[in-house]
Amino acid sequence: MEKKLYSINAIYHTPNDILHAAKAVKDAGYTKFDVHTPYPIHGLDDAMGLKETKLGFVTLAAGILGAVGMISFASWVAVKDYPQVIGGKPYWSWPAFVPVTYEIAVLLAVLGTVGGMIVFFFKFPNTSHPLHDTTFMKKVSSDKFGITIQAEDAQFDEKKVRDLLKTTGGEVEAIYYSDEFLNFKPNTFDPKFILLLVGISLATSAGGYLYWNKVLYLPPFDWMVEQPRFDVQSATDYFEDGRTMRLPVEGSVARGFIPYPYKLGVNADSVGRFLVNPLLNTKATLDLGKRKFLTYCSPCHGNFGNGDSRMNGQFPNPPTLHSDKVRLWPDGAIFHTMTVGQNVMPGYQYQISREERWAVVKYIRTLQRAYNAKESDLQ
């Protein structure tokens, strides 16, 4: 393992000595040097020629971000996304947002300052510096004061540096390091590390799943899950027919519902004479009829009522709606067929409302007219 020179160091015993030594090193023109003291020493920043720290700008930026972000967020919630009238106040009661805004501004400012300082100013965490675990470090972490002049410095010359430090009264020593040690960096794609990440994610997912889906349904957390009540579509011993859901009393009619008096099997033609289409030929009616026709009728009858089913023979094809029989039927006969069904066609009264059925009749009439157009229609 090849050892390289990191720095030449000197140890001093009093704060006065270190102050003078730092000044001497700075005056000699070195730039890559550092002073290590167990606690901050007054006047050392000036002696080393350090510029004022710019940490305050990080604080300012983070604090402004917190303040602006929080009051914008609270305003968006209160005005746009979840407007609630609280205490009869306007939605945007901004004075009431001041406390949370203040707290978040302080929180971000402090976290930004500390995080910025540790990561960007210190480049921490870094536990593999050449100075770590040396007698030099052990001295300066207790009660001594030290200077390091790094070999990287442009005007570094080992002999000159040693002489300079000796004249200032320090105990001179040198720190060596091996590349292997200094350049030690954790390998991101180390299989063990990847395995650890996978393990953590699996454990987190499993924990989250267990918590939200299992633990919260265990006693005592489940007292609102198991409730003494009947659910729809479930069985019970309480009623004789074994169902929780009850039928309405015989003969009861829902509000606004008009019962359809004619049953399946009654001749459509004869029923049709008693029923009149209540709708007018408007665009809205035809659009509604078209939409319902395409949804409910077209799968069997075809998009234009030709009886060209899209069911590929899984269901018998119905006859065309352009036959003379259907064309000459009164509106009511088509309505009746739609309502109660005919042959293999089921009734559609539960899927298509009364008004919609009359609209579909209008649309079928339009199709029939289009298929049997006369020359005179062009004029």
Added chain:
Amino acid sequence: MSSTVLDYSKEIPVIEGVPTAASLDEAIVKPINDFPQRNWFIGLAITGTMLGIGGISLAWLLWKGVGIWGINQPVAWGFDVVNFVFWVGIGHAGTLISAILFLLRQKWRTGIARFAEAMTLFAVLCAVQFVIFHTGRPWLAMAWLFPYPNQHGVWVNFTSPLEWDVFAVNTYFTVSAVFWYIGLIPDFASLRDRATTTIKKTTFAVLSLGWRFSNRHWQHYERAYLIMAGFATPLVLSVHTIVSFDFAVSVLPGWHTTIFPPYFVAGAIFSGFAMVQNVLIVTRKAFKFEHLITMDTIEKMNKIMLVTGTMVGYAYIMEFFIAWYSGNATELFVFINRATGPYWWAYWTMMTCNLVAPQLFWSKKIRTSLLASFILAIFVNIGMWFERFVIIVTSLHRDFLPSSWGMFIPTMWDFGLLIGSFGLFFTLVLLFVKFLPAIAMAEIKAVVPGAQPSHPSHNGNGTSH
């Protein structure tokens, strides 16, 4: 301190004698490296038992729900909120000592700052458990406390004092924790270099983040410390102000008063100093820190208790005066009922402990006596707990309609959780003094006589120690 006439032209030294930096390290690291004394284990057994009582009460609470407490209509806030306000208040002393006294350049704070900061964290932890568990189903509490996008499309109410409280207490805890940790970094590095075992060395190396005592780092570090102290100072005032808003923003007689914010903040500092004083006197004795935490420090703490205690007493009397002066019959009834109603004993306990007891500190003999300081601090703690009890329970138990009047009678589970919170607090304190440096090593070294250059070669240095 033997002479009765003080020479105020000289600053009183922060620590007694002229110890070397190495001997300071030795004294502070000793409890960490030594096998603990027998007394430490006895203490831990006692606090552990208290913590166990709290654990059982908590388990039963989770199983049965908050119905096991004495709360009901009209007194829906009982020991839960009393304990919350009490513990949050305790925490305030730590931030005051570490931040406000730092900004005021009070060097005597150095010996007790680390300790008080740790107590802040522990006290806030104790406080937070009560507000979390009094929600009833705390495992779902995140949904009610924090604004996060959810499938219900619902957000928290940012105009509610209770929501302000969530933000204030969380910010306070986070900032206190960061402040504490930043202060610990150089000490972790010292411990790393003094570690005797590999486990300790690795742990402290990781915790120190690789601190190298470089002056290029100290420069930013000191500025960061100053900035954080600057932020923590208004923060600590805002936290108990917002806690007082929980009451003051309502329209209940006895709560709806504008004096609450300053009165609560003064009370918080008052009770916090009392708690710090209690723990401090025991630790100082147990770990032989008499030369680092001097009698002068204890006396100064007593003076702050005298000041804040008098402020709190003024607030009590002023509240009563305004109740009469406002001409509001309901308000006046609430206050007369406090002093003469069914909870008269709580009110007079509060008055005796908070208003009368600290007045004894006017006497120099009493405030420089360890035993008297210890006992009076306990009185203050009891009094401040009763203050919150009086404010919450007596304001609620007489509703507007006499048909809705009721009483609050705490159950054994109320007391179980209260004991448990003290158990948690003192257990954490005991673990802290054993495993972490109880006194800030880097800070105390900087205030030893001769620690700074005798003739600074430059003026206008911006450092703050």
